[in-house]
Amino acid sequence: MSDNLWTMVLNALFFLFSGDKALWEIIIVSLRVSLFAILISAPIAFLLAFLLSNYHWRFKKIALSITHTLVAVPAVVVGLVIYLLLSKYGILGDLYWLFSQKAMILGQILLAFPIILNVSYSGLNSISKQAEETAITFGANRWQVALILMFECRFTLITAITMAFGRIIAEVGSAMMIGGNILHHTRSITTAIALETSKGEFSQAIALGIVLVVLALTLNFSIIFFNKKTNL
Amino acid sequence: MLFKYIKLLLAISLLTIHSVSSASNKITMATTTSTENSGLLDYLLPIFEQHYHIQVKVIATGTGRALKLAEKGDVDIIIVHAPSKEKQFVESGYGIERKSLMYNKFLIVGPKHNPANIVTTDKIGTIFSKIASQKIPFISRADNSGTHIKEQDIWNSANLKPHGSWYKQVGQGMGKTLQITDELTAYTLVDIGTWLKLKDKTSLISVYDNDSEVITFNPYSVILINPEKHPHTHYKPAKILSNWLTSTATKKIINQYKINGQQLFFAN
Numbered sequence: 001m002s003d004n005l006w007t008m009v010l011n012a013l014f015f016l017f018s019g020d021k022a023l024w025e026i027i028i029v030s031l032r033v034s035l036f037a038i039l040i041s042a043p044i045a046f047l048l049a050f051l052l053s054n055y056h057w058r059f060k061k062i063a064l065s066i067t068h069t070l071v072a073v074p075a076v077v078v079g080l081v082i083y084l085l086l087s088k089y090g091i092l093g094d095l096y097w098l099f100s101q102k103a104m105i106l107g108q109i110l111l112a113f114p115i116i117l118n119v120s121y122s123g124l125n126s127i128s129k130q131a132e133e134t135a136i137t138f139g140a141n142r143w144q145v146a147l148i149l150m151f152e153c154r155f156t157l158i159t160a161i162t163m164a165f166g167r168i169i170a171e172v173g174s175a176m177m178i179g180g181n182i183l184h185h186t187r188s189i190t191t192a193i194a195l196e197t198s199k200g201e202f203s204q205a206i207a208l209g210i211v212l213v214v215l216a217l218t219l220n221f222s223i224i225f226f227n228k229k230t231n232l
Numbered sequence: 233m234l235f236k237y238i239k240l241l242l243a244i245s246l247l248t249i250h251s252v253s254s255a256s257n258k259i260t261m262a263t264t265t266s267t268e269n270s271g272l273l274d275y276l277l278p279i280f281e282q283h284y285h286i287q288v289k290v291i292a293t294g295t296g297r298a299l300k301l302a303e304k305g306d307v308d309i310i311i312v313h314a315p316s317k318e319k320q321f322v323e324s325g326y327g328i329e330r331k332s333l334m335y336n337k338f339l340i341v342g343p344k345h346n347p348a349n350i351v352t353t354d355k356i357g358t359i360f361s362k363i364a365s366q367k368i369p370f371i372s373r374a375d376n377s378g379t380h381i382k383e384q385d386i387w388n389s390a391n392l393k394p395h396g397s398w399y400k401q402v403g404q405g406m407g408k409t410l411q412i413t414d415e416l417t418a419y420t421l422v423d424i425g426t427w428l429k430l431k432d433k434t435s436l437i438s439v440y441d442n443d444s445e446v447i448t449f450n451p452y453s454v455i456l457i458n459p460e461k462h463p464h465t466h467y468k469p470a471k472i473l474s475n476w477l478t479s480t481a482t483k484k485i486i487n488q489y490k491i492n493g494q495q496l497f498f499a500n
Binding site: 087088098099176180181182183184185187191195198199200 | 294300375397404416
């Protein structure tokens with residue numbers, strides 16, 4: 001039996017650096033799905049955060065508490081909801097999206113959106129009114145004001161995106177439920193780790209685990225970095 | 233000083249965790265998802281536990297992982313269904329006292345509208361080549377489970393190497409694989425136990441159900457872990473379970489287990 005921990009880790013590193021095709025394919029699926037989810041949810045979340053922080057309307061408090069709650073919704077619940085919607089017998093069954101990357105992206109959007117909205121809202125809300133007033137004095141229209149304010153708190157917005165990305169790339173519950181872990185199609189880093197562990201093939205699982213940990217470290221260091229920038 | 237406190241805290245928390253999960257009469261069994269999903273264990277084990285006061289913790293997984301867990305000494309007893317792998321396991325000294333427990337068979341299930349044009353007289357090899365040549369979606373367990381090993385045997389015996397986007401490897405348990413098969417209007421190989429339990433939850437139908445072909449025969453064995461390799465395993469209570477499972481009285485109980493009037497497992 002060759003699989004003591006040390007040889008498994010060595011194997012894992014070999015897997016990673018030898019450019020093992022199957023392994024990198026899985027990493028690319030994960031990155032692709034998560035990046036698409038961020039690309040779609042970030043602009044909408046930013047805009048909504050801007051509207052929430054700059055305009056007063058009746059249901060603002062309720063809307064805010066709902067988004068706060070959504071941040072805490074477990075990924076498996078999101079997975080369940082999407083599953084029921086996209087299943088053959090569900091409302092959106094005719095799309096035939098279940099067990100595809102589209103379904104995974106949809107699930108991750110639901111997970112990323114509340115985080116981006118919340119963090120960017122508190123950023124936009126705490127920014128001084130001075131910038132806004134200056135912009136208006138110089139004759140900026142509503143859209144330009146929005147862009148200027150977002151630029152002013154760009155580091156918070158980047159933090160928001162980073163946090164959301166960190167959550168969705170490390171998420172396994174909904175990815176497994178609605179992606180289906182299909183090789184070459186919907187097998188992501190996390191679902192592959194779950195599978196390889198369940199097969200008892202630890203080397204690939206460890207290799208992918210290393211990728212995830214490195215990603216998480218990079219993301220967190222960049223959050224610290226951007227937070228420092230914001231405080232200056 | 234600080235280090236001492238940390239050690240103390242660690243010891244206390246480990247003891248607490250230990251006290252939660254430790255009782256003398258507990259054994260751990262790794263088994264295939266088919267025995268769990270079919271409901272057999274839920275039906276069988278309470279009878280054993282009540283009689284012998286030995287608690288059985290069940291890890292339901294593929295045969296591949298069950299064997300790996302057993303090799304590492306993480307479990308005390310296994311029920312698996314992949315004869316070639318089982319022989320290897322016993323020959324390499326990890327397993328002892330391998331006994332045949334029961335058997336049933338494998339089926340092919342697929343969509344009602346029969347996209348692969350399967351007829352009832354088709355042999356299993358013919359069905360597999362019909363699916364492959366027309367590139368009809370086929371869902372593979374792809375998890376080293378007994379069912380997956382059987383599926384590979386059938387592809388091999390038909391001289392086919394499945395690949396392409398129609399051949400989807402999901403790496404999941406039988407229940408989830410049936411769900412995916414249903415959603416993607418595909419075909420899959422399934423053990424009859426899981427199928428009878430779950431078929432009402434899908435729109436799939438059985439397209440191959442044949443007692444005459446040897447290849448779709450599905451035998452289950454119970455194997456104990458060699459206490460010489462892993463002295464910390466609970467050999468004695470595990471042996472009691474193994475003896476009980478293969479006793480004449482238990483065979484009757486296994487044969488009585490039915491879903492919708494159909495017998496799921498046949499004791500040897």
